[in-house]
Amino acid sequence: MPIDVHVHPLMVKELTDKRQGLHEDARELFDLRTNPQPLSTLLDEMKVCNIERSVLLPIDCQKIHGSKMPSNDEVATLVKQSEKQLIGFASVDPDSKQAALSEMRRAKDELGFRGLKLNPALQEFDPTGAAALDVYKEAERLEMPILVHTGMTFSNQFSIQHNKPLIYDDIARKHPKLKICLAHMGWPWLWDAVTVTIRNPNVYLDTAGTYVGTPLEHVRQIVSTLSSRVIENVLGERLMFGSDFPRIEMNKMYDAVTSLPVRRDALSAILGGNALAFLGEE
Amino acid sequence: MRCRRFWVEMRSHFLERNKEGRATTVVTEKMFLKSKRATELIKITDEVQRVVERSKLKNGIINVFTLHVTTALTVNEDDPKLEEDIAQFLVKAVPEDDSYAHHHFFRKDGRMAVNAYSHIRASLLGPSLTIPLQGGQAVLGSRQHIYLVELDGPQTRGYVIQVMGE
Numbered sequence: 001m002p003i004d005v006h007v008h009p010l011m012v013k014e015l016t017d018k019r020q021g022l023h024e025d026a027r028e029l030f031d032l033r034t035n036p037q038p039l040s041t042l043l044d045e046m047k048v049c050n051i052e053r054s055v056l057l058p059i060d061c062q063k064i065h066g067s068k069m070p071s072n073d074e075v076a077t078l079v080k081q082s083e084k085q086l087i088g089f090a091s092v093d094p095d096s097k098q099a100a101l102s103e104m105r106r107a108k109d110e111l112g113f114r115g116l117k118l119n120p121a122l123q124e125f126d127p128t129g130a131a132a133l134d135v136y137k138e139a140e141r142l143e144m145p146i147l148v149h150t151g152m153t154f155s156n157q158f159s160i161q162h163n164k165p166l167i168y169d170d171i172a173r174k175h176p177k178l179k180i181c182l183a184h185m186g187w188p189w190l191w192d193a194v195t196v197t198i199r200n201p202n203v204y205l206d207t208a209g210t211y212v213g214t215p216l217e218h219v220r221q222i223v224s225t226l227s228s229r230v231i232e233n234v235l236g237e238r239l240m241f242g243s244d245f246p247r248i249e250m251n252k253m254y255d256a257v258t259s260l261p262v263r264r265d266a267l268s269a270i271l272g273g274n275a276l277a278f279l280g281e282e
Numbered sequence: 283m284r285c286r287r288f289w290v291e292m293r294s295h296f297l298e299r300n301k302e303g304r305a306t307t308v309v310t311e312k313m314f315l316k317s318k319r320a321t322e323l324i325k326i327t328d329e330v331q332r333v334v335e336r337s338k339l340k341n342g343i344i345n346v347f348t349l350h351v352t353t354a355l356t357v358n359e360d361d362p363k364l365e366e367d368i369a370q371f372l373v374k375a376v377p378e379d380d381s382y383a384h385h386h387f388f389r390k391d392g393r394m395a396v397n398a399y400s401h402i403r404a405s406l407l408g409p410s411l412t413i414p415l416q417g418g419q420a421v422l423g424s425r426q427h428i429y430l431v432e433l434d435g436p437q438t439r440g441y442v443i444q445v446m447g448e
Contacts, residue, residue, distance in 0.1 A: 027392075030392060031389070031392025031393075032391075032392045032393065033390055033391040033392050033393075034391060034392075034393075037437060037438055038316075038438060040316065041316070041436060041437055041438060044316070044317075044318055044435075044436035045436060047318075047436075048318075048319060048320060048436060154387060154392065154393070155392075210394045210396065211394065213385040213386075213394065213396070214378070214379075214385055214394075214396040215396065216378070216379055217385065247392075247393040247394075248393070248394070248396065249396075249434075251320055252396060252397075
């Protein structure tokens with residue numbers, strides 16, 4: 001079952017039509033200049049490359065930027081339109097402390113969300129601070145996996161100090177039942193992300209995003225850095241397919257990832273099996 | 283979730299008379315469609331003919347213009363196999379896996395540019411078509427159909443049909 005674990009419901013027409021300013025906020029904050037497309041465009045992309053389910057990742061930027069991108073409730077309206085194909089993750093601002101924890105509980109119990117998305121750079125919180133540690137503890141208790149942005153961020157509005165993959169080694173060790181995905185494989189700190197993943201069985205990686213050209217060129221760069229053997233034998237059970245849609249079209253990333261020179265069993269796990277484990281479905 | 287594949291967003295009707303009092307009317311309609319694949323030919327002959335009928339114009343010209351840099355317009359035979367052949371030819375003629383200067387961080391879009399080949403394929407075909415209008419009909423040969431060519435789909439795409447005449 002191919003799954004895309006990294007989709008941003010950012011330029012979805014059903015949401016930008018309803019909430020004034022959402023489109024502009026996405027442009028300002030993510031530098032995303034593409035025009036809104038209906039939800040059906042995402043579903044069509046999935047169909048083109050036989051992706052059966054996608055994880056929708058909002059980002060709560062209320063504290064710093066005055067906007068939720070989009071809100072958990074807005075994501076829930078999208079998931080409701082195509083429940084078999086879309087999986088909702090919540091986003092909270094860890095610095096809102098108790099409010100963040102109660103929103104996580106609401107997201108799981110009332111909205112049916114499966115996990116949590118965090119982006120320390122964009123949300124401007126310290127991933128090693130007390131508030132974030134409380135969020136990890138609650139996520140572990142609720143059995144909500146977290147997908148956290150690591151590595152490169154194009155916009156230089158934010159520091160990338162908090163995007164370093166090694167930060168999550170201690171967190172993964174302290175919370176062994178909390179599943180953590182280091183998004184974007186921590187690029188360019190690939191070996192740091194791989195090291196944390198090797199050391200901690202609860203840490204996963206995703207392939208989302210490209211930073212050195214097309215998805216194919218990006219995947220080649222990753223292979224040349226890590227080698228096929230490391231990808232299939234070391235990351236074969238922990239690397240997950242993610243596109244970063246709408247920054248990168250899902251079909252282009254799918255073509256790139258399926259070109260990975262790895263064994264079929266490893267590729268099958270990367271495309272879906274590992275995501276099932278991350279989501280707690282096996 | 284069910285969606286329409288073709289729809290119209292904007293219509294305008296403009297009439298101007300020359301010194302001899304003859305009227306020239308310009309009817310413009312902004313159209314949309316949803317592509318379903320990365321590269322495909324989407325037949326829009328019926329949409330063009332419907333705009334012509336709504337314009338009530340009998341003689342003049344029809345202009346069809348795409349609003350994107352990774353779509354194009356062409357006229358060809360409406361054989362699904364040929365549509366696939368043309369799509370595949372474009373894919374082979376301009377390969378995806380090549381060294382394109384466009385593939386850099388494109389600040390205007392806030393993302394990596396990853397589709398130079400789509401732009402080049404679109405340039406090969408062109409963004410517009412002009413079709414004669416006679417007797418209230420688009421003048422097309424018996425085998426000719428009008429296509430919007432998707433080169434970076436699937437997406438929602440816009441194009442304009444303008445009918446000018448009397």
